[in-house]
Amino acid sequence: MSASLPLGAVEAVAAVRGRASRRRRLVIAALAVLIGIAFATTLMGGRSFVPPWDVLRVLMGNDVGGATFTVGQLRLPRAMLSIVTGLSFGLGGIAFQTLLRNPLASPDIIGISSSASAAAVFAIVVLSLDGPAVSAFAVAASLAVALFIFVLSFRRGGFGARLILTGIGMAAICESVVLYVLSRAPAWDAAEAMRWLTGSVNGATWAQVMPTLVTLAVAGSLLLSRARDLELLRLGEDMAASLGSRVNFSRVLILLAAVALIAFATAAAGPIAFVAFLSGPIAARLVGHNGSMLIPAALVGALLVLVADFCGQYATGARYPVGVVTGALGAPYLVYLIIRANRAEGAL
């Protein structure tokens, strides 16, 4: 084989590959640093500035007058929740987008997020549940809805467009459930539910962070261990099968993991608009097409939520929840993305 290649071709390919993977490592490192900076800024900045050494001492567990409460009780859980939900949305989103081979087929659009919202709102307003029970309810409901969508749209030869369109239909049903429950709710509940529905990390507690973090650890590592299969599936099902991937088995695993990530994150922070949708394509733009997109997309998601939450809180007087900011920032990018995706026939 190699004898028939022109001289130096192997070296050239190797050089291109080397450059590409260097770029990938560089982007990942840069994203991690940016997240660190945003995290530190969130802890320090705000209505009252806390100097970095005080923040450090609070993190170590020392008691600092005036800062222990603000940083330890308010800002730290909030920043952690932002990161954890951002990572979850990023991972879940890219998993769906890669699996369905369509950047527009993110969980926001095909009804996974909206089923979690509908279940959570129902649990809060009608069943008057709170805390972990709401999460459990949301997870169960979105798993059920996801399963329903998959079963309805599965034919021999895969899901394809049918799944996306069925999902859009399910999303419409879920949204009307949300509207119905809200219209029944007393006004104070409704205002709170509305805030939650746009996605908010306001008033985050460790009790919200923990289940999401555990899910992220379990489902995230499951996804990462399937990263290779996901890459193969991107080439098409037949190709993946012939390259030795157990297509259906890994597809089910990936979907389960992605649904769990989205559902837990949604139950904790509400459906933060467009994070799942945007993280993957942004990561793809940054990294280029090589290797698995999972880690870059997760990092982009976390960065998006952190920065958007900080902007929402302090950039304007109104204290918008994070979902409004990501929604407003995401919309123009979305437009650009749809146009590009339609031109490029579905490539990320």
Next chain:
Amino acid sequence: MLAVLAGFCALSVAVGARDVTLADIAAAFGGATDTIAEAAVAKRIPRTILAALAGAALGLAGAVMQGVTRNPLADPGILGVNMGAALAVVVGIAWFGMAAAHAYIWTAIFGAAVSALFVFAVGSLGRGGPTPLKLALAGTATSIALASFITAVVLPRNDIAEGVRSWQVGGVGGATFAAIGHVLPFLLVGFGLGLLSARKLNSLALGDELAAGLGERVALARGIASLGAVVLCGATTAICGPIAFVGLLVPHFCRLLVGVDHRWLLPFSALGGASLLLASDVLGRIVARPGELDVGIVTAFVGAPFFIWIVQRHRGREL
């Protein structure tokens, strides 16, 4: 079809949270509002008329859109047109202090037109033109974006939040003759444009080249028909809030009844839409007694499974 419509009108006047007798209904039509029952019926008359008008408008708009885009999934709700109208209205209420429906009809029509153009432009890029999948995705994504803009506008304004939310669900409950009077001219223009373009839609159904070959000015025909649909959607949304799935469901049903000729399909879709919305409204009053379910919720519950069913019936390659 007319008989069905009349039947639902009668039901809509007679059924509701309060039980009324025939004598009450007769008295209320005579203008009496002395007893509670008569007053209740007097409230139901404009509501019934509005539901019929709005349903007819949405049904016709759906049929026209499906004709213009040659797309079985086209619906003002799916394509984000209603949401565009909704955002325009919410902005009007919040920033320009518009209080009454007649003030924001123009705004709603403008919003509907902009979002319709946008979604169609975005959805028809790329190979294969506006396929159902691309249009539906573009519409849904645009709807989500518009919805978060609506939230951004409404959230800091607690004074208008309640009103906007109840309007957003989509209902015909608060109908008055005054509001109907304001929207009626717009609806008439929309009905006119829509029904007049029936022949053009028939030619368009053959494909753009063939339609042009038959002497049709394709772009003009599309423009006129779409304008009619947009006016209908915008005006309806201004009064009733975004009501989804009527425009999707009705034309499919009517195609089974009268076939694909738009000269029959369009009027039947209007009648069917009116019947459907009336039926949904009555259903909403029955199932949630003593309260009522807003009609937008009922149509979504009926329409979305139907949407999924259409998707199931089509083979993959057509999507």
